Amino acid sequence: xxxxxxxxxxxxxxxxxxxxxxxxxxxxxxxxxxxxxxxxxxxxxxxxxxxxxxxxxxxxxxxxxxxxxxxxxxxxxxxxxxxxxxxxxxxxxxxxxxxxxxxxxxxxxxxxxxxxxxxxxxxxxxxxxxxxxxxxxxxxxxxxxxxxxxxxxxxxxxxxxxxxxxxxxxxxxxxxxxxxxxxxxxxxxxxxxxxxxxxxxxxxxxxxxxxxxxxxxxxxxxxxxxxxxxxxxxxxxxxxxxxxxxxxxxxxxxxxxxxxxxxxxxxxxxxxxxxxxxxxxxxxxxxxxxxxxxxxxxxxxxxxxxx
Amino acid sequence: xxxxxxxxxxxxxxxxxxxxxxxxxxxxxxxxxxxxxxxxxxxxxxxxxxxxxxxxxxxxxxxxxxxxxxxxxxxxxxxxxxxxxxxxxxxxxxxxxxxxxxxxxxxxxxxxxxxxxxxxxxxxxxxxxxxxxxxxxxxxxxxxxxxxxxxxxxxxxxxxxxxxxxxxxxxxxxxxxxxxxxxxxxxxxxxxxxxxxxxxxxxxxxxxxxxxxxxxxxxxxxxxxxxxxxxxxxxxxxxxxxxxxxxxxxxxxxxxxxxxxxxxxxxxxxxxxxxxxxxxxxxxxxxxxxxxxxxxxxxxxxxxxxxxxxxxxxxxxxxxxxxxxxxxxxxxxxxxxxxxxxxxxxxxxxxxxxxxxxxxxxxxxxxxxxxxxxxxxxxxxxxxxxxxxxxxxxxxxxxxxxxxxxxxxxxxxxxxxxxxxxxxxxxxxxxxxxxxxxxxxxxxxxxxxxxxxxxxxxxxxxxxxxxxxxxxxxxxxxxxxxxxxxxxxxxxxxxxxxxxxxxxxxxxx
Numbered sequence: 001x002x003x004x005x006x007x008x009x010x011x012x013x014x015x016x017x018x019x020x021x022x023x024x025x026x027x028x029x030x031x032x033x034x035x036x037x038x039x040x041x042x043x044x045x046x047x048x049x050x051x052x053x054x055x056x057x058x059x060x061x062x063x064x065x066x067x068x069x070x071x072x073x074x075x076x077x078x079x080x081x082x083x084x085x086x087x088x089x090x091x092x093x094x095x096x097x098x099x100x101x102x103x104x105x106x107x108x109x110x111x112x113x114x115x116x117x118x119x120x121x122x123x124x125x126x127x128x129x130x131x132x133x134x135x136x137x138x139x140x141x142x143x144x145x146x147x148x149x150x151x152x153x154x155x156x157x158x159x160x161x162x163x164x165x166x167x168x169x170x171x172x173x174x175x176x177x178x179x180x181x182x183x184x185x186x187x188x189x190x191x192x193x194x195x196x197x198x199x200x201x202x203x204x205x206x207x208x209x210x211x212x213x214x215x216x217x218x219x220x221x222x223x224x225x226x227x228x229x230x231x232x233x234x235x236x237x238x239x240x241x242x243x244x245x246x247x248x249x250x251x252x253x254x255x256x257x258x259x260x261x262x263x264x265x266x267x268x269x270x271x272x273x274x275x276x277x278x279x280x281x282x283x284x285x286x287x288x289x290x291x292x293x294x295x296x297x298x299x300x301x302x303x304x305x306x307x
Numbered sequence: 308x309x310x311x312x313x314x315x316x317x318x319x320x321x322x323x324x325x326x327x328x329x330x331x332x333x334x335x336x337x338x339x340x341x342x343x344x345x346x347x348x349x350x351x352x353x354x355x356x357x358x359x360x361x362x363x364x365x366x367x368x369x370x371x372x373x374x375x376x377x378x379x380x381x382x383x384x385x386x387x388x389x390x391x392x393x394x395x396x397x398x399x400x401x402x403x404x405x406x407x408x409x410x411x412x413x414x415x416x417x418x419x420x421x422x423x424x425x426x427x428x429x430x431x432x433x434x435x436x437x438x439x440x441x442x443x444x445x446x447x448x449x450x451x452x453x454x455x456x457x458x459x460x461x462x463x464x465x466x467x468x469x470x471x472x473x474x475x476x477x478x479x480x481x482x483x484x485x486x487x488x489x490x491x492x493x494x495x496x497x498x499x500x501x502x503x504x505x506x507x508x509x510x511x512x513x514x515x516x517x518x519x520x521x522x523x524x525x526x527x528x529x530x531x532x533x534x535x536x537x538x539x540x541x542x543x544x545x546x547x548x549x550x551x552x553x554x555x556x557x558x559x560x561x562x563x564x565x566x567x568x569x570x571x572x573x574x575x576x577x578x579x580x581x582x583x584x585x586x587x588x589x590x591x592x593x594x595x596x597x598x599x600x601x602x603x604x605x606x607x608x609x610x611x612x613x614x615x616x617x618x619x620x621x622x623x624x625x626x627x628x629x630x631x632x633x634x635x636x637x638x639x640x641x642x643x644x645x646x647x648x649x650x651x652x653x654x655x656x657x658x659x660x661x662x663x664x665x666x667x668x669x670x671x672x673x674x675x676x677x678x679x680x681x682x683x684x685x686x687x688x689x690x691x692x693x694x695x696x697x698x699x700x701x702x703x704x705x706x707x708x709x710x711x712x713x714x715x716x717x718x719x720x721x722x723x724x725x726x727x728x729x730x731x732x733x734x735x736x737x738x739x740x741x742x743x744x745x746x747x748x749x750x751x752x753x754x755x756x757x758x759x760x761x762x763x764x765x766x767x768x769x770x771x772x773x774x775x776x777x778x779x780x781x782x783x784x785x786x787x788x789x790x791x792x793x794x795x796x797x798x799x800x801x802x803x804x805x806x807x808x809x810x811x812x813x814x815x816x
Binding site: 203 | 449
């Protein structure tokens with residue numbers, strides 16, 4: 001029960017700290033002092049206090065999209081095992097719901113953007129829908145092949161499998177982490193896919209979709225986006241850190257892992273330029289190839305006479 | 308055929324010496340000269356008088372450093388003429404401007420739209436509020452409108468993209484939001500103050516704030532030619548140092564902005580920091596980071612002593628060394644940056660010449676024009692500047708040329724600092740109060756960081772200024788930007804835009 005409470009706390013409280021660490025890392029690499037790592041909290045509170053301008057061309061879809069978006073992300077967070085491999089809600093096949101509850105949130109943020117009728121937001125929505133749809137098969141190929149071939153179908157046990165200590169697990173872990181990192185960069189709209197700091201509407205993907213949002217609804221969207229990044233990072237971290245340590249040790253590993261992952265993201269953002277938009281799909285498509293490799297490794301392992 | 312009046316940059320011409328020719332002769336001759344003899348149009352403007360309108364055309368021959376001028380007179384009853392643009396595309400914006408200012412219609416002009424006035428003179432071009440945008444039809448064609456108010460603190464201008472998916476077919480740029488009537492302000496100020504102080508650098512500085520030194524030194528050049536004011540060598544050196552500092556500062560800032568647009572944080576922040584050092588050097592010279600208040604009539608307001616000279620030298624050396632190290636690190640050895648810059652927004656040499664592009668943007672496309680070497684004046688006569696020409700005309704070329712040019716600027720500044728101590732005459736500062744000469748025309752130009760800046764003053768028989776024409780390089784190059792983004796992704800537009808970095812207020816005047 002205590003563990004579940006800690007997990008909830010991580011999902012609800014930590015997202016902005018995660019973003020704060022990324023920003024601090026970027027500032028460090030850029031030779032600047034940078035804002036405090038708690039700045040995103042202040043921004044959130046500031047936005048919550050503000051009024052909101054709502055375009056007269058929009059309908060209830062636009063108004064409700066941020067709320068639905070945030071709630072789907074929270075729900076996805078509840079399905080994800082974090083500390084001690086315990087999810088708040090756990091059942092067989094929960095990773096399918098995990099993926100699709102996030103997709104539902106994205107669907108609403110897309111139609112929310114289209115609802116404004118702005119050509120910018122239409123453009124951004126088209127890009128987001130296209131780019132984020134590419135890694136979706138990869139996610140299911142890796143988790144699906146595990147659950148079918150290894151007959152494991154809850155998140156917790158998937159982590160367990162990865163750390164079973166076989167000679168193949170290392171390979172699988174490396175590939176899976178790369179795949180999930182790309183998914184994280186795509187879903188989180190980070191460099192080299194998207195630039196969260198740009199002011200240029202024409203180059204934006206995620207940011208341009210929320211141009212019409214202001215005040216509390218913008219705060220909710222930013223909160224949701226930060227939480228999504230934290231959740232996906234937790235997924236990656238749980239693949240890397242040792243399995244079945246005690247809860248407190250696990251918590252320590254997790255804290256170190258999540259900090260490392262934030263610093264990694266910040267470093268990637270500083271040391272590479274953004275891809276040209278037309279090249280982005282090529283980059284994302286590579287994860288499907290990698291996920292197929294994972295599938296074949298698992299296939300060979302379980303049907304190759306070893307069992 | 309007729310003889311054009313030949314003259315040099317920075318020389319006073321009596322208007323009676325300028326040949327007045329028929330429009331048909333003029334059209335044939337310009338077509339020949341531009342197409343066959345590689346001459347360029349430097350100015351094309353009307354002087355509207357009560358009884359008639361005079362059209363002045365200035366051509367330049369870059370190879371022999373000579374300017375050519377001719378004129379044509381439109382009496383009151385002539386309301387249109389056959390457009391030159393179909394034969395000479397580089398005149399297209401000049402003719403639109405001429406129409407907007409005089410109301411004389413260039414019949415057969417293929418792209419007759421408002422240039423900068425909110426209310427145009429004739430209904431043919433349509434009013435700015437009802438701008439006749441080019442449009443495309445098609446199932447999957449869509450338009451994206453950006454501006455006039457942009458994200459970020461930049462000037463206003465409207466961009467409309469005709470896109471097919473992510474691909475841009477055509478970009479239409481509608482400007483005019485910054486029109487302040489700066490030519491008219493200069494004329495009115497000068498005429499109302501005639502006999503007293505008639506030099507207003509504070510207005511010339513505001514033509515385009517990022518080219519304050521360049522515009523003001525050209526303005527000073529025109530006024531000094533008109534009034535016959537001599538300038539000492541020391542003044543020329545100080546003006547040139549500040550002009551080159553301005554060039555270096557903006558080029559560094561542009562590189563920073565280009566890296567920012569490709570999302571390369573490291574390059575962006577380091578170059579931005581170095582730019583500050585350079586503009587702070589200008590601050591140390593004249594108390595303004597952008598060189599405002601530096602130039603006064605016949606001189607400069609601030610001297611460069613030996614102590615200041617060594618400070619400048621230190622800063623320049625420091626920045627130069629840093630950039631020498633940073634360029635491979637941030638650009639040449641960074642595949643992720645190179646892939647964004649190379650092949651993006653390409654303008655080939657033929658197109659650049661055809662539409663009359665100028666400055667680093669033209670030189671990056673292989674058009675070898677640089678006022679500093681083609682029409683040297685001031686210090687550039689004794690100490691020639693280096694002309695840099697690249698071939699490809701893509702964003703990479705326009706970025707790389709900035710790097711090479713700023714390196715040459717640093718070397719040039721160091722050379723000038725080496726001779727400044729030997730030059731006496733401190734700071735010369737005299738007020739221009741002479742009466743203007745009657746019926747004269749004076750032209751002055753220089754290579755600002757963005758390209759050639761041309762100012763022309765015309766006086767009438769009452770010693771009054773009747774026309775002050777300013778041509779900022781942006782006027783030539785906006786059309787180049789529109790062509791550069793064709794067949795590029797719409798998301799690459801900001802990068803192309805930054806690689807040109809054109810001025811809105813320089814165009815709108």
